Amino acid sequence: MAEVLVLVDHVDGKVRKSTAELLTIARRLGEPSAVHIGPGAETAQVTLAKYGAEKVYTFDAPEALEYLVAPQAEVLAALVEKTSPVAVLIPSNSAGKEIAGRLGIKTNSGVITDAVDVTAGGEGVETTQSVFAGSYTVKATVNQGTAIVAVKPNSVAIEAAPAAGTVEAVDVTVSDAAKAAKIVESKPKEATGRPELTEAAIVVSGGRGTGGDFGPVEEFADSLGAAVGASRAAVDAGWYPHSNQVGQTGKQVSPQLYVAAGISGAIQHRAGMQTSKTIVAVNKDEEAPIFELVDFGVVGDLFTVLPQATEAVKKAKG
Amino acid sequence: MNIVVCVKYVPDAQADRTFNEADNTTDRDGVEGLLSEIDEYAVEEALKIAESGEGEVTVVTVGPEQALDAVKKALQMGADKGVHVSDEAIHGSDAAATSLILAEAVKKAAGGENPDLVLMGMSSTDGVMGVVPAMVAERLGLPQVTYASELTVDGQGLKIRRDGDAASETIESSLPALVSVTDQINEPRYPSFKGIMAAKKKPVETWTLADLGVDAGQVGLDAAWTTVTSFAKRPPREQGQIVTDEGDGGAKLAEFLSAQKFL
Ligand SMILES: Cc1cc2nc3c(=O)[nH]c(=O)nc-3n(C[C@H](O)[C@H](O)[C@H](O)COP(=O)(O)OP(=O)(O)OC[C@H]3O[C@@H](n4cnc5c(N)ncnc54)[C@H](O)[C@@H]3O)c2cc1C
Numbered sequence: 001m002a003e004v005l006v007l008v009d010h011v012d013g014k015v016r017k018s019t020a021e022l023l024t025i026a027r028r029l030g031e032p033s034a035v036h037i038g039p040g041a042e043t044a045q046v047t048l049a050k051y052g053a054e055k056v057y058t059f060d061a062p063e064a065l066e067y068l069v070a071p072q073a074e075v076l077a078a079l080v081e082k083t084s085p086v087a088v089l090i091p092s093n094s095a096g097k098e099i100a101g102r103l104g105i106k107t108n109s110g111v112i113t114d115a116v117d118v119t120a121g122g123e124g125v126e127t128t129q130s131v132f133a134g135s136y137t138v139k140a141t142v143n144q145g146t147a148i149v150a151v152k153p154n155s156v157a158i159e160a161a162p163a164a165g166t167v168e169a170v171d172v173t174v175s176d177a178a179k180a181a182k183i184v185e186s187k188p189k190e191a192t193g194r195p196e197l198t199e200a201a202i203v204v205s206g207g208r209g210t211g212g213d214f215g216p217v218e219e220f221a222d223s224l225g226a227a228v229g230a231s232r233a234a235v236d237a238g239w240y241p242h243s244n245q246v247g248q249t250g251k252q253v254s255p256q257l258y259v260a261a262g263i264s265g266a267i268q269h270r271a272g273m274q275t276s277k278t279i280v281a282v283n284k285d286e287e288a289p290i291f292e293l294v295d296f297g298v299v300g301d302l303f304t305v306l307p308q309a310t311e312a313v314k315k316a317k318g
Numbered sequence: 319m320n321i322v323v324c325v326k327y328v329p330d331a332q333a334d335r336t337f338n339e340a341d342n343t344t345d346r347d348g349v350e351g352l353l354s355e356i357d358e359y360a361v362e363e364a365l366k367i368a369e370s371g372e373g374e375v376t377v378v379t380v381g382p383e384q385a386l387d388a389v390k391k392a393l394q395m396g397a398d399k400g401v402h403v404s405d406e407a408i409h410g411s412d413a414a415a416t417s418l419i420l421a422e423a424v425k426k427a428a429g430g431e432n433p434d435l436v437l438m439g440m441s442s443t444d445g446v447m448g449v450v451p452a453m454v455a456e457r458l459g460l461p462q463v464t465y466a467s468e469l470t471v472d473g474q475g476l477k478i479r480r481d482g483d484a485a486s487e488t489i490e491s492s493l494p495a496l497v498s499v500t501d502q503i504n505e506p507r508y509p510s511f512k513g514i515m516a517a518k519k520k521p522v523e524t525w526t527l528a529d530l531g532v533d534a535g536q537v538g539l540d541a542a543w544t545t546v547t548s549f550a551k552r553p554p555r556e557q558g559q560i561v562t563d564e565g566d567g568g569a570k571l572a573e574f575l576s577a578q579k580f581l
């Protein structure tokens with residue numbers, strides 16, 4: 001069976017859930033081979049094998065992660081050359097999409113980003129995308145080269161399927177051209193103990209309506225085990241980090257449940273959350289456009305509604 | 319400093335965007351279009367750099383006739399010259415083909431070689447792929463410095479700050495380079511009356527594929543490496559239940575979550 005390459009998303013070998021999703025999808029198309037770039041492959045190998053990786057290609061030269069995306073695209077290009085895979089699956093985050101783009105040019109292959117589903121169709125790999133802020137569903141295929149598909153997190157339910165996970169080191173020399181944009185400083189984000197925004201099953205976001213006090217939003221999120229998001233207005237005001245921004249120029253999230261508190265529902269915000277399964281809003285203005293999207297809305301002050309809901313949730317959960 | 323900014327003309331996100339029934343491509347005629355919002359930040363950044371020293375700013379767009387509006391807007395903001403690449407054969411191009419045309423246009427706009435700096439938006443507001451900057455950098459062999467929230471350029475090189483997924487990063491690169499920007503980087507200016515008048519006299523060149531030496535068989539719908547096989551409008555969301563808080567709004571919210579099995 002032909003190989004399917006899966007680029008592993010990890011921090012020092014701690015594998016993100018989205019990678020297990022990609023491996024689950026890869027099994028529909030062929031035999032999954034994980035590609036682990038950077039340190040921590042031994043740790044990662046266990047998880048990768050559990051979700052179906054027959055092989056785990058590793059590349060751990062320091063230059064792999066010292067520069068922006070270009071070296072990673074070179075490693076993948078070398079593996080495409082070597083293994084002639086039916087597809088390369090990459091996490092559809094900002095870096096992943098750029099790697100996909102460069103790999104497409106290097107290997108003369110079509111690239112599809114932001115896929116929410118991937119299947120083995122009659123014409124080869126078939127993808128589903130949700131476009132124009134979730135108002136259309138588009139099916140597409142790749143008809144040139146290797147199908148390079150960036151898949152959004154939360155697109156499938158992960159299924160374990162233990163496989164060999166045989167480790168094989170890849171021998172690639174990163175070109176000088178790829179070592180042009182150097183990461184000279186990297187300040188890790190403070191750990192919050194909350195789930196990662198794009199992977200969370202529940203997201204609770206706050207906007208300008210919080211007036212800068214995210215306390216009620218965070219407490220409600222914690223009662224639900226949710227990630228915390230923010231509108232750009234809240235980020236611009238310096239109330240919440242940019243990495244938590246939801247929307248066109250922030251993160252695109254698609255959780256089971258999205259709660260917007262004190263957020264009006266501007267088109268740029270919708271672009272990042274409109275595909276959420278269930279949408280809830282708390283806003284004191286009954287005319288706020290966010291109410292057009294909701295499954296359940298409360299017209300009211302978030303400073304009274306959220307604390308009451310938090311108490312009720314805690315009680316219900318025991 | 320020779321700066322080329324790539325700006326895209328996109329259907330207005332506030333309007334009802336749709337596709338052409340005949341060939342599954344984006345409808346760019348039936349819907350009002352405009353300069354992709356995030357590209358305004360790229361234009362603004364180019365103008366700031368040019369104004370702080372010596373520099374010339376050229377804006378390039380690839381798109382249908384109306385796409386000239388995107389160039390005009392950038393000229394009104396203060397860019398010096400415009401280039402509009404337009405050719406029937408481009409209709410239906412995918413990202414790979416678009417990046418090929420843009421790469422050639424950027425080079426030609428800078429007199430046949432890489433300009434000192436290429437600026438782009440982090441993503442368009444229609445395709446929102448966020449791949450064209452990486453693809454053009456790959457094609458031009460330029461350092462790719464993307465998602466800049468701050469940019470400083472000096473004679474030798476440049477430095478950006480960006481918010482990565484796991485860390486806040488500082489990136490350095492030599493020049494020439496290609497940079498994409500986020501909406502955190504600046505506050506784009508509105509064209510002034512003076513700017514609007516001045517733009518009318520600024521040079522705009524229109525190039526075809528032949529002018530760029532790009533073979534028409536390499537671009538467009540038929541040559542695309544990806545094919546849209548179908549599209550379907552999502553049924554509108556059903557009107558949800560909306561309650562007004564009368565002292566029990568939070569409790570009702572929790573009841574809803576419980577009924578939906580979120581607790
Ligand atoms: C290029 C570009 C990119 C952008 N990208 C993004 C993006 O990625 N994400 C994003 O979010 N925005 C983005 N925006 C900004 C967007 O247009 C809106 O300005 C922004 O989303 C507004 O944030 P908000 O809803 O928090 O604030 P507002 O629109 O000011 O809404 C605040 C809401 O809170 C309500 N409220 C006030 N007090 C209370 C209270 N006590 N209790 C309950 N409700 C209350 C008000 O009724 C109001 O509806 C972008 C804009 C541009 C131009």
Ligand SMILES: Cc1cc2nc3c(=O)[nH]c(=O)nc-3n(C[C@H](O)[C@H](O)[C@H](O)COP(=O)(O)OP(=O)(O)OC[C@H]3O[C@@H](n4cnc5c(N)ncnc54)[C@H](O)[C@@H]3O)c2cc1C
Binds near residue numbers: 441442450
């Ligand atoms: C809903 C939708 C989904 C699509 N999905 C795919 C897909 O999966 N695969 C695929 O190959 N194509 C796809 N396309 C086509 C693709 O969007 C276009 O080819 C487009 O020209 C490049 O992608 P983008 O707009 O997403 O650019 P992005 O990569 O998001 O654009 C980033 C920046 O590149 C510059 N730029 C991009 N296009 C131009 C231009 N024409 N002129 C000047 N500057 C430009 C701008 O600075 C822009 O801010 C899709 C199009 C739509 C509308």
